Amino acid sequence: MQIILKNLKKAYGDLHAVDGVSLVIPSNTVFGIIGRSGAGKSTLVRLVSLLEFPDEGEVYYDEVRVDNLSKDELIKRRRRIGMIFQNFNLFSSRNAAENVAYPMEINGMSKPEIDLRVKELMALVSLEGKENAPISTLSGGQKQRVAIARALACKPDILFCDEATSALDPQTTHSILALIKEIQKKMALTVVMITHQMEVVRDACERVAVINDGEVVEQGKVTDIFAHPSSDVTKDFLTHLVGVDEAEAVEQDRLVHWSKKRGAYTLRFRGGSTDQPVLSRISRDLGVEFNIRAGGVQKVGDLEIGTMVVDISGDDTVKQKAIEALRAQDVVVEEDQQ
Numbered sequence: 001m002q003i004i005l006k007n008l009k010k011a012y013g014d015l016h017a018v019d020g021v022s023l024v025i026p027s028n029t030v031f032g033i034i035g036r037s038g039a040g041k042s043t044l045v046r047l048v049s050l051l052e053f054p055d056e057g058e059v060y061y062d063e064v065r066v067d068n069l070s071k072d073e074l075i076k077r078r079r080r081i082g083m084i085f086q087n088f089n090l091f092s093s094r095n096a097a098e099n100v101a102y103p104m105e106i107n108g109m110s111k112p113e114i115d116l117r118v119k120e121l122m123a124l125v126s127l128e129g130k131e132n133a134p135i136s137t138l139s140g141g142q143k144q145r146v147a148i149a150r151a152l153a154c155k156p157d158i159l160f161c162d163e164a165t166s167a168l169d170p171q172t173t174h175s176i177l178a179l180i181k182e183i184q185k186k187m188a189l190t191v192v193m194i195t196h197q198m199e200v201v202r203d204a205c206e207r208v209a210v211i212n213d214g215e216v217v218e219q220g221k222v223t224d225i226f227a228h229p230s231s232d233v234t235k236d237f238l239t240h241l242v243g244v245d246e247a248e249a250v251e252q253d254r255l256v257h258w259s260k261k262r263g264a265y266t267l268r269f270r271g272g273s274t275d276q277p278v279l280s281r282i283s284r285d286l287g288v289e290f291n292i293r294a295g296g297v298q299k300v301g302d303l304e305i306g307t308m309v310v311d312i313s314g315d316d317t318v319k320q321k322a323i324e325a326l327r328a329q330d331v332v333v334e335e336d337q338q
């Protein structure tokens, strides 16, 4: 299911929460929407998931316009939209299986049909044996698995994940993201992930839109955006990823800091350039020195992106030459503005 947004606008009084968003979210993919708190992510997802309607603009699912459906059509359409949230939104009065069964009961499915599907879904999210568990006895990750099973109960074609891993620890986040990716492929879903965590975008999404003050400031393939971020907001997110607390980082993605000082330049090496001795060559050719403050290699999909935070010694002309030489080697160089 392809989702097309055309110039969506939503204001609350004078506040333009969503201010002219146009996007194409391809079918059969995991698409990330990232932004800081207050950027307008939740408002946008409420518009795209038909929970609210825009002041202006249009929403299409494939060729069908869906922001102006009649009440009956809307109810029917919404049944095929799955949603999961940060706080799980499960019924504490029902056990795990009864939570998963709930949307099917509302849809009037027969008891035997529901029982069969609940069994399938509990297996899909690796929760066999937990059918009768009260919600209060489940871990955060298990709760989110129940929520995912419930979201998939009525065979949706779109799944919205609103900060779905924000309340989870890094390892559990990893396993939930892996599950979402697996389900996306199995069910050929269009998954839209709303997040403020670049780690989630890196680990789960194929494409991403960065939003700020209600507008899309950058969008594209995740690998391209990690290697060549253009907006300040995206660069900020990536810098935060560089400085990620080691205790929270997943082992292989950790960036090692040698120095408490921030370097003046962030260098991003992509693909093949991570294997090349680019710095030592430029250092030798131009007589500059690179003082490396932090560094590491991250995997973004199949691509390796190296990040280094460095200072460059020498006068401005030599520094400029070194930067040009780096860029000529396809290294992205960002200067710290502070």
Ligand SMILES: Nc1ncnc2c1ncn2[C@@H]1O[C@H](COP(=O)(O)OP(=O)(O)OP(=O)(O)O)[C@@H](O)[C@H]1O
Pocket: 012, 015, 017, 035, 036, 037, 038, 039, 040, 041, 042, 043, 044, 196
């Ligand atoms: N129902 C509402 N009434 C009034 N203002 C609202 C309403 N919903 C959102 N806003 C405002 O719109 C702006 C965007 O909010 P939104 O919740 O969409 O941002 P967000 O990116 O999801 O932020 P967060 O990550 O903190 O949830 C905020 O300034 C918020 O206060």
